[in-house]
Amino acid sequence: MKHPQENGVARIATDPDALEAFYVEHAPDVRAFLVRRVADPHLVADLTADIFLAAIDHADRYRAEHGTPVAWLMGIARNKVADSRRRTSRRLRAESRVIGRRFLDDDAINRIEERIEVERYSRILYAALDSLPKRDRRLVEMVGVDGLSVVEAAGELGVKPGTARVRLHRIRALLRTALGEPSLLASIDEETRSPVELEVRP
Amino acid sequence: MNVRHTREPLDSFDVALLSELRREVARRQSSATHRRRPNRRTLALAGVAGTTAVALGVGMSGSTAAAYELRSSGNGDIKITIHRLDDAAGLEDELAANGIKAHVDYRPVSGTGPQVVEDQADDSAKAPLIVKPGDPGAGADKNGTNTVEEGNAASSPCFEKGAPALDAHPQGDSYVISIRKDSVLHRSDSALEVTTRGDVKKGAAGLTVNYTVDGALCQLGTFTSR
Numbered sequence: 001m002k003h004p005q006e007n008g009v010a011r012i013a014t015d016p017d018a019l020e021a022f023y024v025e026h027a028p029d030v031r032a033f034l035v036r037r038v039a040d041p042h043l044v045a046d047l048t049a050d051i052f053l054a055a056i057d058h059a060d061r062y063r064a065e066h067g068t069p070v071a072w073l074m075g076i077a078r079n080k081v082a083d084s085r086r087r088t089s090r091r092l093r094a095e096s097r098v099i100g101r102r103f104l105d106d107d108a109i110n111r112i113e114e115r116i117e118v119e120r121y122s123r124i125l126y127a128a129l130d131s132l133p134k135r136d137r138r139l140v141e142m143v144g145v146d147g148l149s150v151v152e153a154a155g156e157l158g159v160k161p162g163t164a165r166v167r168l169h170r171i172r173a174l175l176r177t178a179l180g181e182p183s184l185l186a187s188i189d190e191e192t193r194s195p196v197e198l199e200v201r202p
Numbered sequence: 203m204n205v206r207h208t209r210e211p212l213d214s215f216d217v218a219l220l221s222e223l224r225r226e227v228a229r230r231q232s233s234a235t236h237r238r239r240p241n242r243r244t245l246a247l248a249g250v251a252g253t254t255a256v257a258l259g260v261g262m263s264g265s266t267a268a269a270y271e272l273r274s275s276g277n278g279d280i281k282i283t284i285h286r287l288d289d290a291a292g293l294e295d296e297l298a299a300n301g302i303k304a305h306v307d308y309r310p311v312s313g314t315g316p317q318v319v320e321d322q323a324d325d326s327a328k329a330p331l332i333v334k335p336g337d338p339g340a341g342a343d344k345n346g347t348n349t350v351e352e353g354n355a356a357s358s359p360c361f362e363k364g365a366p367a368l369d370a371h372p373q374g375d376s377y378v379i380s381i382r383k384d385s386v387l388h389r390s391d392s393a394l395e396v397t398t399r400g401d402v403k404k405g406a407a408g409l410t411v412n413y414t415v416d417g418a419l420c421q422l423g424t425f426t427s428r
Contacts, residue, residue: 012227013227013230014227014230014231015227016224016227016228019220019223019224019227020220020224023216023220023223024212024220027212027216045215045219048215048219049219049222049223052219052223053223053226056223056226056227056230096303096390097226097303097390097393098219098222098223098226098390098391099390099391100215100219102218102390103214103215103218103219103222104215105214105215107213107214108213108214108215111213112215
C-alpha cells in the first residue's frame with residue numbers, strides 16, 4: 001500500500017487543488033532556498049516556476065520511504081539551480097513552459113530583492129561550502145541552511161543518520177576554519193556578521 | 203538558522219504563478235483524457251481544428267538514417283522533416299535549442315490497442331475549421347465538428363496574424379512541419395505536441411500534430427496509416 005504522503009504528492013500532477021495546497025505549503029521553503037543562492041529576482045522567479053513545474057512533471061516518482069516531500073522538492077530545487085548555472089538564461093526560458101518572471105510586478109521584485117539582501121551572508125557562506133566535497137556540501141546545505149533534520153537529509157542522501165552526524169561534525173570544524181579567513185568575510189558588513197551555527201536536530 | 207519556514211501569505215507573484223500552474227495541471231489532465239479517448243468530439247473541442255487524413259509513410263525505428271532533420275533558415279523559419287518515428291527526445295532537444303517547447307512522443311497509446319481517430323478521405327475535411335475559443339458547443343455540425351464564420355482567426359489564440367502556428371503535411375515517405383518565425387510557437391506560453399495514435403508496429407497508427415497556446419488546445423490534424 002502506498003504511503004499517504006506519496007499519494008498526496010502524486011495528486012499534485014492531476015488535481016489543481018492538491019497542487020495549490022502543495023504550493024502554499026512549500027513556496028516559502030523554495031523562495032528561501034533560492035534567495036540563498038541566487039541574487040537576481042528575475043531568475044528567482046523563473047526558477048520558482050521551473051521547480052514547481054518539475055515537481056508536477058515528476059510527482060509520480062516521489063517515494064515517501066526516501067524522504068519527506070520538502071526534502072524531495074529541495075532536491076529538485078538544487079538540480080534546477082545547478083542547471084541555471086550551466087545554461088544561459090535565454091536557453092532556460094526557451095525550455096520552460098511557464099516563465100516565472102512574467103508574473104513579477106514591482107512590489108514582488110522589491111520583496112524578493114529584500115530577501116536577497118537579507119541572505120547575502122548565506123551566499124558568501126556558499127563560497128566556503130564550495131570548497132567541500134560534493135556529498136558533504138549537499139549534507140550541510142540541507143541541514144545547516146535549508147532546515148532539514150539530519151534524519152531527513154540522511155534519507156535524501158541514502159546514508160544512515162549516524163553517518164550523516166559524523167560527517168556534519170567534521171564539516172563544522174572545516175567551515176569554522178574557512179570562515180575565519182578574513183579575505184572571505186571582507187565583504188560582509190560588521191553588523192551582519194554572526195557565528196555560523198550548524199545546529200543538528202535529531 | 204534551521205527554522206522551518208512558517209506559512210506566509212501569497213503575494214501577487216505567488217497568486218499569478220499558482221494560477222498558471224493550476225492551468226498547467228488542468229491542461230495535463232485534459233491532454234491525458236484526450237490521449238485515452240480520442241474521438242471526433244474531442245477534436246471538435248479544440249481551439250482550432252483542421253483535420254486531414256492521408257497515408258502515413260513515416261516508418262518505424264530501426265534504420266540507421268537520421269530519424270528527423272531540422273533546418274533553421276536565416277530568417278528564423280524552421281522546417282522539420284520526420285523520416286522515422288524515432289529519437290523523439292532528440293527532436294525535442296533540438297526544437298528547444300531553437301526556442302520552441304515541444305512534446306514529442308511516438309509511443310503507442312497504452313492499454314487500448316490500436317486506435318485510428320481520424321480516417322477521412324473526404325477532401326472537404328481538409329478545409330481548416332475554426333472554433334471560437336472557450337465556446338466548444340457553438341455551431342456544431344452534424345458530424346460534431348464546430349465551425350464558425352470566417353474572420354475569427356484573428357481572435358483565436360491559435361493564430362498569429364491570422365495564420366496557424368505551423369503547417370504540417372506529408373511529403374513522400376516523410377512528414378514535414380514548417381514553423382514560421384512569427385509563429386505563436388515562439389511564445390513562452392505555447393508548446394508543440396507531436397504524438398502517435400495506436401501502435402505503429404501493428405500498422406494502425408496516426409501521427410497527430412497539436413499545439414497549445416495560453417491553455418487552448420489547437421489541433422492541426424491527425425495523419426493516419428491505412
